[in-house]
Amino acid sequence: MSIDFRLPMTDDLGFCNVLMSALGGDGANMAGKLLYKIGCTDFGLDGGFDARYGSEKKGTATDVSVRFCNLGTPVRQSGPTKRPHFLVVFHDDLIQPLDLGAGMCAGAVCIVNSEKSPEAIRQLLKLSGVKVVCLDATRIAAESRSRLNMPLFAVLCHELGFSDAEVMRIIKAQWPRAADANITAYSSAVSQSTSQTFERDELFSERPVPLGQGPIGWRNMHNGGTIDALTHSTINRDNRIAGRGHVPKFDEGACISCGICLTVCSDPGGLLWSEGRMKGIDEQYCKGCMRCVEVCPDTKKGRALTIDYA
Numbered sequence: 356m357s358i359d360f361r362l363p364m365t366d367d368l369g370f371c372n373v374l375m376s377a378l379g380g381d382g383a384n385m386a387g388k389l390l391y392k393i394g395c396t397d398f399g400l401d402g403g404f405d406a407r408y409g410s411e412k413k414g415t416a417t418d419v420s421v422r423f424c425n426l427g428t429p430v431r432q433s434g435p436t437k438r439p440h441f442l443v444v445f446h447d448d449l450i451q452p453l454d455l456g457a458g459m460c461a462g463a464v465c466i467v468n469s470e471k472s473p474e475a476i477r478q479l480l481k482l483s484g485v486k487v488v489c490l491d492a493t494r495i496a497a498e499s500r501s502r503l504n505m506p507l508f509a510v511l512c513h514e515l516g517f518s519d520a521e522v523m524r525i526i527k528a529q530w531p532r533a534a535d536a537n538i539t540a541y542s543s544a545v546s547q548s549t550s551q552t553f554e555r556d557e558l559f560s561e562r563p564v565p566l567g568q569g570p571i572g573w574r575n576m577h578n579g580g581t582i583d584a585l586t587h588s589t590i591n592r593d594n595r596i597a598g599r600g601h602v603p604k605f606d607e608g609a610c611i612s613c614g615i616c617l618t619v620c621s622d623p624g625g626l627l628w629s630e631g632r633m634k635g636i637d638e639q640y641c642k643g644c645m646r647c648v649e650v651c652p653d654t655k656k657g658r659a660l661t662i663d664y665a
């Protein structure tokens with residue numbers, strides 16, 4: 356089915372750029388692929404898709420780019436975007452370490468999984484002339500028993516101007532067994548998000564993409580081809596950006612050491628075991644996906660792994 360849909364914003368080449376910034380295991384790749392498929396097959400668009408992800412160890416930061424254009428626009432490449440019109444941030448802790456506000460287009464929409472206000476998020480992004488949309492996607496996903504990517508995907512589709520009813524119809528068809536959870540997550544995300552538009556002001560001006568953050572090439576390589584290891588390595592990264600505020604709460608007294616959590620954890624280093632017993636969560640490795648919370652069984656003393664919103 357094709358719908359007469361026009362993109363809300365485009366750059367000089369006719370592309371509307373979407374960038375998702377997430378951690379391995381968050382489902383950004385799946386959300387990006389679904390967005391691209393829906394745009395091209397149901398909303399009459401064309402474009403390109405690029406997912407940059409590698410090891411899921413230690414909460415590795417990943418990003419996914421979807422670049423939409425109207426049919427008939429020449430598509431010459433599908434690489435990652437550095438100039439997004441729509442930015443989706445899966446954890447607000449990623450904003451400052453990755454400087455996600457750099458390179459945003461004027462009038463851009465920033466969708467952020469956060470309990471903070473749009474004003475607080477715009478201060479982290481250091482941006483003006485943008486719209487900031489905040490939602491507690493982690494809580495919405497847990498309450499609806501969906502995944503983190505669904506609430507963020509919902510608000511992105513809504514802000515792009517895709518018909519909510521049409522997108523929900525497609526989601527139901529794509530995952531019929533998870534339809535109730537996903538539709539609940541979608542509706543809750545759209546209705547519970549809060550937004551604020553910030554006019555261009557003196558506080559923050561538009562910032563270009565820092566040279567050191569792009570791929571290594573002739574513009575940022577030193578004479579003789581030497582690579583600046585401090586800029587282009589992850590050796591100094593604090594991997595706890597993955598978990599702050601997002602790791603499960605562990606109650607050792609309720610744990611029966613059944614080991615089920617180990618079977619679902621995408622980075623078992625996040626689960627601390629000693630002498631056959633589960634001992635806790637290692638924040639250096641856990642990326643807060645909450646899969647272990649979903650499978651941890653109810654015991655007579657309660658549930659060992661829970662989400663603590665306090």
Ligand code: SF4
Pocket residue numbers: 609610611612613614615616617633650651652659660
């Ligand atoms: S799934 Fe829950 S009860 Fe079983 S070992 Fe893991 S934390 Fe303990």
Ligand code: SF4
Pocket residue numbers: 602603619620621622623625626636640641642643644645646647648
């Ligand atoms: S310990 Fe739990 S929340 Fe942390 S990465 Fe593993 S499954 Fe996800």
